[in-house]
Amino acid sequence: MQPKVVIKKSMLYIVQAVLLVIFGYPFFLLIINSFKSLLEIFENPVALPTTYSFDQIATAFENMNFGTTFVNSLLITVVSVSLILFFSAMAAHFMVRNDTKTNKILFFLLVFSMIIPFQVVMIPINIIYGGVLGFFQDIPFTILIALYVGFGSALAVVIYHGFVKSIPYELEEAAQIDGCSRIGVFFRIVLPIMLPTSVTIAILTVLWIWNDYLLPSLILTKSELYTMPIQIKVFSGEYQNDWALLIPAMLLTILPVIAAYIFGQKYIIRGVMQGAIK
Amino acid sequence: MVRGDMMQKAKQGQLIGWQLMFTGVTIATFLLSIGIPFVYGFFLSLFDLKSVSGEGTFAWLSNYGDAFNDKAYWTSLWITLKYTVYTVVLTNVLAFAMAFLVTAGTRGQNVVRAAIFMPNMIGGIVLGYIWVFIIGRVFMDFGESSGIALFQRSFFGEPELAFLSLVIVSVWQQSGYMMIVLIAGLLNVPRDLIEAAMIDGAGAWQRLRAIILPMMVPAFLVTLFLTLRNSFLVYDLNLSLTAGDPYNSTEFVSMYLVNVGLRSTGSNFGLAQAEAIILFVIVAAIAWAQFAYGKRKEVEA
Known part of the structure; x- marks a missing residue:
């Protein structure tokens, strides 16, 4: 050399x-x-x-109510992401195959909604679902998940939409001729082909919901409902500068994420690459 | 004829049924999260509103007038803008440099790539507190043992240093994500094009300017959009790292809106909503300008 x-x-x-x-x-x-x-x-x-x-780790584990907090985060993330994937895939497929005016308007609205900052709908959401209807008290997880599905649909539909266009329609036609129903076509033919796209969307959405703070902090005000980010925020307020507790608490919080990252690093980085191109 | 009409109707009814079945949930949740709150938000901004029960007095456009005269709001917008400019420029430059470095073909570059991306796995709240520890404790410790004056100062006690901390941590956090997006762009530049330029005697700088950068415009548009959006609307990191301190000097616009629109009692929610709508107009204008620029570039290419 x-x-x-x-x-x-x-x-x-x-x-x-x-x-x-x-x-x-x-x-x-x-x-x-x-x-x-x-x-x-x-x-x-x-x-x-x-x-x-x-x-210190044991004390932090106990004081931050790790088990409950972790399960809350997991439940909210898994349910929200599953619903987003399922319903966005259905919607995107239908919208590509039925190029009606309704679907054109719907697609435009979804794209447009991606530039709306959360802060613009934050106060109305707090007033309508929190103040007036009382959903934040009565059905906190349900309203949070429903809101996540709404916020997450836009990106998911847009990415799926781009993908469905690349699926040859002949494939679906052939299945229909063979006697497959419209729903059957979606579940047996389209959904399996969408799997790699679904992984991309799932990764982007999981990263967002798992780490999200502002929206859940409005809704989940009781300590038994806290998610991980809320718990850390509250914890840091209670134990100001008690780094011997805060540091292990943070370690515990990021440990599951790091584990998932080491495990699925390849997919996560690929997901980010593909999510950006689309 | 009548029969044809009925057939037509039946078919249309069927289509509506399918439409609801396939897109119903998406439409409903979209209306719930964005559609209704967005429209209702315009309505709210016309009211003088003191409680979350939604009762207030109609005030025409006076909230918008008040918003334009609200000095605290414009100050927070101004520092957010300043922070955005620093963060966007530094993040993109660093991300681009790193994208090059980790695709040079050295052994172990995948490990480096994975490490650089890691902060993106963790939310702004936790990252903020990790850096409170590093800047507040480790920097101090380093200052004492090394004698470097800068590190002996209180970063969170001085407005400029607190601002600097936010910029540094934001760049540290975001640049890995943008690096990955730019790598995707870099891989799209055809190798033979670069090789042809090399044979023609183009130097590294010429290759970068004449081939690589123009080919990467689409990737840069994505990172620009993402960094602009992340920085302009930053909240989590702002809250955990400085919480707006000292003396509200680092209270960015999202935090400002949360503080007046949700937390404090006695504030006018209608005014806060009017200010949120002004923010939306600014964001929409930036997004539109970027989109128009991107379209023009695409046509040129």
Whole structure:
């Protein structure tokens, strides 16, 4: 190899190592400080712990009501995302195959809605469903999930819409001639072909709903209903600067996400790439 | 004739049935989340409204007049704009540079890529608190041991430094996502085009300017749209990192609207809604300008 190439290569490695530190070090600090006492954290926040104690993690786990909070987040995310995928796929397929005026208007409205900031509908939502109808008190999870389905449909329908156009109609026609009903065509032919697109949409939607804070914080005001982001917000208010509790609580919060990331990293990055192109 | 009409009607009825079955839920939830609140929001902005029960007095357009004279609102919009400019520029430049770096073909580049993307897996609330710890504790500690004056100052106590913290953490958070989008764009640039340019003797800079950048315009339009939107409407990170402090100097427009439109008692919700609608008009104008620009570029290409 020429010396010039060697220098260029090693420069590349050095810069990449620096990037690895910049993006990885905060998480590393979170891990090592989870095992330390408050005194140790204050003495030296970057030193490795002298003894590895799980006390702080256990206390945080209990105080933040980890089990309930985690299940709440999981339930809301899984149900919302499943509904978004299912109904958006149905709608997009129907809209492509029936190019009527109604469907054109509907598609336009969905695209248009993507530029509406949440802050514009926030106060009306709070007044209509919270103040006037009392849904936030009576059916908190149901209204939250219904709202998520509404907010998530636009992107999902637009992505599915683009995909369905690429499915040859002859395929569906052939199935219909063979005696497959309209619903049968959708479930047996279209839905399976849509699987990769569904994975892309699912990833984008899960990332959004799992981490969303503002909307659920309006609706889920009782502690047994909290999701992970709300719990961390409340926790940080209760234990201001008690880093020996807050840090393990944050570690616990991101652990499931990191686990999912390590597991499905390839799909997640591919999902983001494909979601952006469309 | 009559029979034909009936057939027609029956067919139409059937189509409406299918329409409802396939798109009914989407239409209903869309109306619930966006349609009804959006329209009702215009209506609300015409009222002087003091409680969430929805009762108020009709006030014509006076809320809009008040909004234009509301100094706190325009200050928060102005600092949001400033923050958006810094964040959008830095994020896109960094993301582009990193997209190049991690597609150069070195071993282990996938690990680096995955690490850079990682902050996007975690929400703004948690990331904000992680950085409160790093900036508030680790920076301090580093300042004491190294003697560098900058790190001995209180980042969250001084308006400029608190603002800087928000920009840094936002860039750190978003650039990984944008990097992935730009990699997708980079992979779309045909290799033989670049090789042909190399044979013709084009240097690295020329290749970048004449081939790579023009071919990547669509990808940049996506990252520009996403970073603009994320930055202009940022809330979670703002709340957890600075909570608007010190002295409301980092209270961006979303937080401002939440504070006057939801949290505080005694504020006029109609005014807050009018201010939210002005925000929408600004966002829509930016989106439209970008869309028009994108269309023009597409035609040129």
